[in-house]
Each structure stands twice: as C-alpha cells, then as structure tokens.
Amino acid sequence: MRINVHHEGGAKFTARCRNHSISIDQPIDHDGEDTGMTPPEIMAASLASCIGFYIARYCQKAGLDSTGLQVGCDWLVGGTPRRIESFVIQVNAPHIPAKRQKAIAKVANTCLIHATLHAEPMVEVKVQVGE
Numbered sequence: 392m393r394i395n396v397h398h399e400g401g402a403k404f405t406a407r408c409r410n411h412s413i414s415i416d417q418p419i420d421h422d423g424e425d426t427g428m429t430p431p432e433i434m435a436a437s438l439a440s441c442i443g444f445y446i447a448r449y450c451q452k453a454g455l456d457s458t459g460l461q462v463g464c465d466w467l468v469g470g471t472p473r474r475i476e477s478f479v480i481q482v483n484a485p486h487i488p489a490k491r492q493k494a495i496a497k498v499a500n501t502c503l504i505h506a507t508l509h510a511e512p513m514v515e516v517k518v519q520v521g522e
Contacts, residue, residue, distance in 0.1 A: 403427070431466065431475060439464035441504040442480055449498045456486035478508075 394408040396415070402423035404415040415430060417423025428436065443462040450457035463481040470476050482499060499505070 431468070434475070435464040435466050435478065438478060438502075438504045438508070439480060441502040442482065442499045445498050445502040446482065446484065446495055449495070450484075450487065453491075455488075455491065457484065459483070459485045460487075 392408070394406050396404050396406045399405055402417040402421065403426055406413050406415060413433070414427030415433065416425060416427040417429055418425050421429075423429075439462040443460060446462070447457045447460060449455075450460070461483045463483070465479045465481075466475050467477045468475055480499065482495065484495060487495060
C-alpha cells in the first residue's frame with residue numbers, strides 16, 4: 392500500500408491513496424491556514440476509526456446493534472524526543488448490552504493501528520534530493 396503526500400505550499404499537504412485524498416495543514420497559529428487536520432490529529436483519527444471499524448464489524452458478526460457507535464481519542468504530547476506519549480480511547484456504544492463490554496474492549500485492542508503502535512514498527516526514511 393502506498394500513500395503519496397504532496398506539498399501544496401505553506402504548511403499544507405495533500406495525501407492521496409487509491410482514489411481518495413485528504414488535506415493536511417497546521418492551525419493558523421502554527422503558520423498554516425487550518426484547511427485540514429494536522430498529522431497528529433490524523434494519527435489519532437486513524438487509531439479511533441480503526442477501533443471503531445473493528446467494533447462495528449464485531450457487532451455485525453454477532454448480530455448486535457452498532458447504531459450510535461462513537462469513538463473518541465484524546466492524546467498527550469510530551470517526552471524527549473517530543474512525541475505523542477499516550478492515547479486515551481473512549482468508546483460509546485449505546486445499544487450494545489453491558490454484558491458485551493469485555494468482548495468489545497478485547498476487539499478494540501486488536502485493531503491494526505493499535506497493534507502497530509504496540510509493536511514499534513520499523514520506520515526507514517530514504518531521502519532523494521536534486522543534484
């Protein structure tokens with residue numbers, strides 16, 4: 392899978408994958424135009440939506456009503472080097488019976504993004520510049 396990110400000027404970028412694109416920018420107080428989410432916001436959205444997808448799929452397979460399912464994600468920045476130190480995920484599933492709470496939590500913890508963050512993936516940066 393490949394995503395291509397193109398600089399659009401200033402602090403704005405466009406990310407494209409398959410037939411989709413998203414705008415990425417910085418808030419005005421960080422020299423951007425606030426035309427899109429920031430990279431950390433996209434990362435948090437990726438984690439929350441991945442967890443949401445896994446829960447929704449579980450509900451479909453188990454015949455549970457996932458109507459109104461919402462996943463919130465808060466994060467804390469700090470440390471050295473500066474990074475996202477923690478994520479707190481809040482799942483609100485108003486139509487899922489309480490007896491399924493442990494199962495939902497287990498499913499949430501198996502999502503691809505969650506597992507990736509726990510496994511410390513290798514990140515290799517290759518830089519190609521002009522002459």
